[in-house]
Amino acid sequence: MLTQLTNNKKVQRKELLAKRRALTLIQKNEYSAVITKKLVELEEYKNSQICFLYASMPDEFQTKELIVNALKAGKQICLPYITDKNMKIMQATLIKSLDELVVGAYNILTVKEKNLRIVKPQDIDFILVPAVGLDKKGYRLGMGGGYYDRYLVKAINAKKIAAVYDCQVVDEVIKDDYDIKVDMILTENTTIKYR
Numbered sequence: 001m002l003t004q005l006t007n008n009k010k011v012q013r014k015e016l017l018a019k020r021r022a023l024t025l026i027q028k029n030e031y032s033a034v035i036t037k038k039l040v041e042l043e044e045y046k047n048s049q050i051c052f053l054y055a056s057m058p059d060e061f062q063t064k065e066l067i068v069n070a071l072k073a074g075k076q077i078c079l080p081y082i083t084d085k086n087m088k089i090m091q092a093t094l095i096k097s098l099d100e101l102v103v104g105a106y107n108i109l110t111v112k113e114k115n116l117r118i119v120k121p122q123d124i125d126f127i128l129v130p131a132v133g134l135d136k137k138g139y140r141l142g143m144g145g146g147y148y149d150r151y152l153v154k155a156i157n158a159k160k161i162a163a164v165y166d167c168q169v170v171d172e173v174i175k176d177d178y179d180i181k182v183d184m185i186l187t188e189n190t191t192i193k194y195r
């Protein structure tokens with residue numbers, strides 16, 4: 001049976017997904033370009049060595065340009081690799097080039113199994129955290145798997161940064177005890193830093 005909290009989260013997730021989906025492709029591209037520029041100029045990003053990014057889904061902040069930039073800059077770049085879809089566990093795996101990517105779980109680009117190079121969560125110093133919604137305190141609502149909630153507790157040395165469109169930042173997201181706050185929110189219009 002669903003708890004009231006889970007149910008409310010589902011409702012809020014649906015609303016926020018709809019808001020994001022309502023952006024036009026032109027808006028998404030334009031905002032993503034602005035956000036990418038802000039990200040690459042960030043001290044936390046510039047100083048990072050092992051970055052855990054993600055390959056974006058169609059309505060998310062578009063990360064491709066950022067990944068290309070990071071690879072060119074000689075950073076070590078990891079992407080999520082789902083090791084257990086039932087238990088909702090993912091790991092971070094290094095990528096050397098976009099050529100290594102194939103369509104994986106949930107239709108998201110990931111690394112081919114033969115190219116897996118898993119990095120320890122505590123070795124990561126920068127995590128770009130995907131989000132469906134964020135509130136002004138830095139709490140996030142994700143896709144609902146709990147993949148990032150489980151991962152972030154292990155990534156004790158990483159700056160956690162969420163890059164989302166402005167319409168995804170709301171007054172309050174519904175949260176659970178295990179939800180972990182991000183250290184910074186970046187949108188096409190604002191930068192909010194908590195730590």
Ligand SMILES: Nc1nc2c(c(=O)[nH]1)N(C=O)[C@@H](CNc1ccc(C(=O)N[C@@H](CCC(=O)O)C(=O)O)cc1)CN2
Pocket residue numbers: 054055056057060080090105106107108130131142143144145146147148
């Ligand atoms: N780009 C990106 N990668 C990511 C995440 C993310 O939010 N964004 N994740 C963040 O946790 C993990 C994947 N989590 C996901 C959880 C649910 C769905 C989803 O769309 N579920 C569909 C069913 C799709 C299917 O089963 O194939 C649904 O609920 O309708 C997608 C990703 C790891 N990789």
Ligand SMILES: Nc1ncnc2c1ncn2[C@@H]1O[C@H](COP(=O)(O)OP(=O)(O)OP(=O)(O)O)[C@@H](O)[C@H]1O
Pocket residue numbers: 009130140141142143144145146147148149150153176178
């Ligand atoms: N640290 C954790 N340890 C164990 N279970 C967890 C943890 N975090 C979340 N969960 C479980 O995972 C499920 C999904 O959680 P939630 O709806 O908060 O995911 P989300 O943050 O939206 O998704 P994601 O992190 O994948 O983007 C819930 O059933 C929750 O109980």
